Amino acid sequence: MFTFLVTQSLRNRLLVLAIAMVLVLWGGLTLSRLPVDVLPDLNKPTVTIMTEAEGLAPPEVEQLVTFIIETQMNGLPGVSRVRSVSGVGLSIVYVEFDWGTDIYRNRQQIAERLTLVRDQLPANVTPQMGPINSIMGQIMLLALTAPADVSPMDVRETADFLLRPRLLAIPGVAQVIPMGGEVRQYRVSPNPAAMRTLGVTSDQLEKALTQFGVNTGGGFTDQFSREFLVRNIGRTLKLEDLANTVVANASGAPIYLRQIAEVSFGAKTKRGDAGYMGKPAVVVSIEKQPDVDTVRLTRDIEAALKAISASLPSGIRADNILFRQADFIETSIQNVERVLIEAIGVVAIVLFAFLLNWRTTAISLTAIPVSILSAAIIFHLMGLSINTMTLGGLAIAIGELVDDAVVDVENIFRRLRENRHAAQARSVFDVIVSASQEVRSGIIYATMIIVLVFMPLFALSGIEGRLFAPLGQAYIISILASLIVSISLTPVMAYYLLPPIASLHEHEGALMRMFKRANRAALERALDHPRLVMAAALIGVMGAGGAAVMLPRAFLPPFNESTLTINTVFTPGISLAESNRIGLVAEQLLMDAGGQIRRPADGARRA
Template sequence: RGDGSFQGKPAVILSVQKQPAADSVRLTREVEKAIEELARSLPEGLEAPSFLFKQADFIEHSVNNVAEALRDGAILVAVILFLFLLNVRTTIISLMAIPVSLLATALVFRHFGLSINTMTLGGLAIAIGELVDDAVVGVENVLRRLKLNRAASTPRPVIEVIAAATLEVRSAIVYATVIIVLVFVPLFVLPGIEGRLFTPLGIAYIVSILASMIVSVTLTPVMAYYLLPRMKQLHAGDSPLVIWLKRADARLLHWSFARARGLLAGALLLVLLVAASVPFFPRSFLPPFNEGTLTVNVLLNPGTSLSESNRIGTLAEQLLGDVPEVTKVGRRTGRAELDEHAEGVHYTEMDVDLKASDRSRAQIVADIRQRLGTLPAASNVGQPISHRLDHLLSGVRAQIALKIYGDDLDTLRGLAAEMRGRLAKIAGVTDLQIEKQVLIPQVKIHLDYEKAARYGVAPGNLLRSLEQMIEGERITEIVEGNRRFDLLVRLPE
């Protein structure tokens, strides 16, 4: 049994679950097309369907955010490179490593059937600054060797100079790249959810770094051959920024060598302090993120009637509708018996869609909690994806769950109430609630086998008759139009 509503009006709430290998964004577009076709054929009195929550929106928003970070990182790299090199040609040669490496990474993804998601884009965003490292080392050494070759009394052929300059730094480039790759290798042996999350990030990072290494010893020398030898500024020295940094570095080195022991002792002390402070850092499996949608659960005592749950649920909808940021509210009271998360009619779940606001998510959630606190029910406020992750990790819809085991339900209830009182005093604890449990009356039937034998009644037949009277027996089928109903005969409740 159950009920549903949307914006305070009776409604049917439909959830669409995708197959594990399906593309969420593409599937959402297909569902939207199907809904548009359905809306055109609705009978009178029914409103067109409206979406409450689409995971595709969160996916697209996240991917766009990381893509913007990737773009901004590339722009910053270009600006910094030009400030240091102060040369358009060397900057272009170095920057070519970024698009070529990203293209090579995309080809590898396509070959192995990997998708572009927030984790793979995150790996590319982390690597964006390092993609030009190998190319910068190569082009800087080529430029230096070309300057020396031009100043020599008997200049060598340009192609030989570039080849020798590239080979000169090749070993350093390869060793540095291998060391960086080795740092990310442990990500591939992480078990469980951690491995599923971070493996794509590690693959994207490693593939792009290896691609940049190959670019630095193939494409970079070729571009240097065509762009650098005829450069007018080949005799020019370092840029003003590099000159200033070299002077500052020289002064810093002289100052450090004069105080070597003190610096070593200070560095060791700093390392020890950092290591000692690690246990005191806050920890969480995933950082909090804003999904743009909230999931609100309202729980009454088990056994509460559907009409009473609907009344409390309607009040909760009205309270949520008064929050300035709330645009849509959909409510489901109760869950079907075959539902993966089957619940009684005492359980209400609401999907709340939010609009952009000057208030932070924490402020909006605090406002909602304060409003729902006036209801005679326990409430929980979360986010759809975070809510599912919590349920997947711990089996409960919360970040922390404490379970007490025992044989006496009354004792367990007392301990739970005592623990709840203590936990409520801890700063930062919200949505604290005890899992609702009630005693279910049971009737135990014991047979008197002697009397049953005296009257010639077989115990098995007697138990079967009692079961039929209590649970009911299907005796026929009633047809009403296109619908069919089973007719059961049983004892009254």
């Protein structure tokens, strides 16, 4: 079979070169469009159900909300685990499904179950499904800051009503979560004495407040051969309009809200806060959807922030980037690119030092870009992304991508030189076919053994398999691509480039001859002392096994992200004000740490 492939490649040399050129161009275009992320897709289909139950303590939230929702979710098909967290006024239920299930169908099933749950929950308690996000979803943290004359309410409203809607409109953004500041709300403080004097009850007050600021419909009327809609326009957000709301009537005179209560704006009860550079601020967390290019989405977000900055209220800034996941990805890609260039340079130097011929070196090096760019096409077809694991697989394979080509081109070069001195010289075509066939079995066996070494990665289950399988896929794809290159493109390039120099009676380089002499001497000594060699090998294996047992273990190596996260856990029951005060003190300490920390920020949230 492989003889047939080599023969047909040599008979269709121009076609092979054209296909190689198309693969290089197509692969380069595909590589620039592949999604880029930190890690492979590790997202197990999970739906988050969040329920606000203001005023309830954790035990009541557990009994009245969480337990009811969990009971309904346990019977769904494909559910592997249901877990929950019940806090002060908040219930979060995580429903995990089996790998490979459709997340959108899962959400539809949960939505159907939630319609059955609503009647069993306390009044005004409505469960909601969270957005579809990624396990590495938090791609950016930014801080909104303002001078002292701008109130925290104005900063929070800017984040809620200007920044958040604009960022959610960007394709790929799953959620935008503001933290800190103050949420504006109306505050009505009734005066019991005034209410008793004017004869206003609490029910009347509550009813008036419920009906404030809404538009109502009155049907339509038929006048002058036309229909006119009847509307009651009452929509307003002004504090003065709330104060002038009619609560009741006494002796035909209206009683206004301002007569029985104090009306003002107040801050909603906080369950979290945030700070930046030792001062209160609003920190905005931006999360992405699964299978979205993090780098491209980050650039879209930055462009949107730049456009929004011009329309922000005076003094408010939204350009304080605390965390940018794309920095780590871009640095990783730059490091791999540098490694690739250095590896190609080292391989070129080594090949030239051994072969002492630029043509054979060029033929061998061709396998690297053709194999990598061909692998990029396969990545696209398989739905893989550029991430830490796939880049690691390519980096490991760099040195081996030229192995097949080197073995093939070196044997072809040697056989062409021998054919030049033969009594009956054969055609270049026959020499290249036979020379490739001589080493083909060894190349195939070596490649298959390497592939088999990585096969156990695909037997891993759960998140480990999802994490490490792309590394094996990238490695195997690139190695198999180099094998195809060695049986198609390498013989064709050898046909065009090697015969002219083979006629010049070139010999092996001095370095190659020196290593061959050293290898012969080492083999002779090893064959003379077989027991010593076997004992040394056994000792080496045992020593390596002992060292492997003593090596430190970790799920992932440490990443140099230039970002440090410090989690501080306080005693249960600590107030938000106290935890926020401690957070600001910690920020100040970090700012005083010799100038090495540029942008400290803190967030205090409920557990």
